Amino acid sequence: MGLLVLGLTACQPESSSAPLAQAPSPELLAKLDEMELTIRMHPRQTDDELREMAAKLPPGSPARLEVLGLRAVVVARVDEAERYEELRQQLEQWPGREDARVDTTVRLTLAVTEARRAALSGQGQKLKKILSVLDKLDETGQPPRLLLTLYAMQAGLFTDQGEFDRALRAAHRALELSDGPAASPSRRVFARLQLAGTYAAAQQFEQAVKAQEEAEQLALNDKNPLLRYFIEVNRGSMFQDRDRAITERSSQAALDAARETGLEDLISNALANRADDFLRKREWNGAIALTTEAIRLAQKRKDVFAESLARHNLGIALMHTGQVAQGRQEVEAGFKLVTDAGSATGLDALYEEYGRALQDAGLTQEAVQAYLKERQFRRQLYRDDLRKTVLEAQEALEADRRSREFELLNRDMSLKNEQLRASQLEFRLWLLMGGCVLAAGALLLMAYRRVRRTNLALQSTNERLKVQSERDPLTGLANxxxxxxxxxxxxxxxxxxxxxxxxxxxxxxxxxxxxxxxxxxxxxxxxxxxxxxxxxxxxxxxxxxxxxxxxxxxxxxxxxxxxxxxxxxxxxxxxxxxxxxxxxxxxxxxxxxxxxxxxxxxxxxxxxxxxxxxxxxxxxxxxxxxxxxxxxxxxxxxxxxxxxxxxxxxxxxxxxxxxxxxxxxxxxxxxxxx
Structure with missing residues (x-):
């Protein structure tokens, strides 16, 4: 009955007599930082603990809102409708929202929940829209922990989308917040790992290494296997195309750390990375052993995408050991899992790899079909990217068009004014002295020449714009x-x-x-x-x-x-x-x-x-x-x-x-x- 009563209490509206000025204690913030590392390991247990903590804190207090902010992260990972609805009601009914600062804090906490849910379900555009709350945010008085979470998510989103300038701005803001007086060592580590990953994606390798080394130095004496896992994964990813020996050592260390945590999703990801090492080195038997274990874990967790990738890698390895028919079955089963789930992400690269394996097996006609499939998915991605680019560019083009129309209108008005002034001057000159016809003609000729020059300039500009619209800006070739x-x-x-x-x-x-x-x-x-x-x-x-x-x-x-x-x-x-x-x-x-x-x-x-x-x-x-x-x-x-x-x-x-x-x-x- 105790848990039931606690749940009902937590769903009741917060009291409007809450002491809003009561700031969270350093001990509470340290405890929350400690719990943040356990979210992946024990999400439901962590959520239960946070719910108990919130119930003991003054209703409507900033401390209680801090706890609910971390609950937002946990609830998104647990993805249970009942827990989410309970948290949402508490936040929606938070007292004192007539105060702009309090209302902003509540909205940011809700944004964390929605953003986490969108990220975990792969809804990139929805995530981008949610995180746009940061674009015009007055951060005065907002909890640093909450802001750090949102900026870190924004940095990751923009990195994935290739908007590196915006990603770096968000990552540096998260780094500033992580270095605040109340921040924990683990948050400082993760902020630097985020920055290192963003720099690496933006091809700024020296800065990436510097941020990575700072993170490793901060975590030098930390024995938490989860932290060690993320450090090794980040390092392996950075050196993937620069030093395969470092990548292989990191992927093995990440797998060891993942096994130590006992988290099956981390173990599955680490197995996939390690299997890639064996595939690159053409050590097919090692890849087969790892991918077989990865499939078992993915099936246990009902993770369709992890299973599909593991089956693909298993199939490629089998084909190279002479088990072509069985290997093809595994690869095709992997493709079916993904397409049944309604996703085409990454299929172009997988079909390209499949085509190479078929080619190596002497199945040229089948390899051609696989390459054509790669082409089909690559075209779809190209069309999607093109549609996105067109939509993003449309507003800029419209603004440019309006600007040019305004400029042309101004030029036209200037010409008309020039003509009017010339006519007025001509009239006055005729009245004053009929003998100055020649001077008036000269003025009219000047005005005519100015009109002609302007028209020629407009014609040249239009021709130049036409040429630019039909040329590829990088190569100068026709588009x-x-x-x-x-x-x-x-x-x-x-x-x-x-x-x-x-x-x-x-x-x-x-x-x-x-x-x-x-x-x-x-x-x-x-x-x-x-x-x-x-x-x-x-x-x-x-x-x-x-x-x-x-x-x-x-x-x-x-x-x-x-x-x-x-x-x-x-x-x-x-x-x-x-x-x-x-x-x-x-x-x-x-x-x-x-x-x-x-x-x-x-x-x-x-x-x-x-x-x-x-x-x-x-x-x-x-x-x-x-x-x-x-x-x-x-x-x-x-x-x-x-x-x-x-x-x-x-x-x-x-x-x-x-x-x-x-x-x-x-x-x-x-x-x-x-």
């Missing part, structure tokens, strides 16, 4: 908008006539991961320059998206297209790209075709033609990359028949229903080890 306008001039009766090439830089994600995104940009710019140098002035070269380029030439000769495919491979891969002190090896996979297709003169609409060369490009990837695959001949009498063959291009090739040309690029250059 999709320009392509769609230009391709209509090359189509005859809605059918494409000419040769079309689709080029994809090999392992571009690996380049970004190993050398940094700035190096990736350098590669894109240099590849664009090499493509332009290899082509004629009237050839159309487009940055198609990400690391893809599209080329359309007027020639319909398949032999010429074949020679051009070889020339493009050599232009891209003949020399590495230099970025700062790094020499980055670059190759590409190319698919191409000349339309109409021999021997029946079949052509396609440009969109269908791109889909067809897309398949050819993925065949080049499936057969080892750094290759160009071109369609030379097809046993098809119409467009539908040609598209049907294209859907099963690998099989049609082996059956003699299509003829392909294949070219290999130059031998791959590797950067010497230092």
């Amino acid at each position: 999709r908008r320009h392509f769609q306008a230009a391709i209509r001039q090359r189509e005859e009766q809605d059918l494409l006539r000419g040769s079309i090439f689709l080029i994809d830089i090999d392992h571009f994600k690996r380049i970004n991961d190993q050398y940094g995104h700035a190096a990736g940009d350098t590669v894109l710019v240099e590849v664009s320059r090499r493509l332009r140098q290899a082509l004629r002035e009237d050839d159309l070269v487009v940055r198609w998206g990400g690391e893809e380029f599209l080329i359309v030439i007027k020639s319909c000769d398949p032999v010429f297209a074949q020679h051009l495919g070889q020339r493009l491979l050599e232009a891209i891969g003949g020399q590495p790209v230099t970025h700062e002190r790094h020499t980055v090896p670059v190759t590409a996979s190319i698919g191409f075709a000349s339309l109409p297709i021999e021997p029946h003169g079949v052509s396609l609409h440009w969109e269908r033609a791109i889909d067809m060369v897309d398949t050819l490009m993925y065949m080049a990837k499936a057969h080892g990359r750094n290759k160009a695959y071109g369609l030379q001949w097809a046993d098809a009498s119409d467009g539908e028949g040609l598209l049907h063959l294209a859907e099963q291009m690998e099989a049609a090739w082996h059956d003699g229903k299509v003829r392909l040309s294949t070219q290999a690029g130059p031998a791959q250059w590797t950067e010497p080890r230092t």
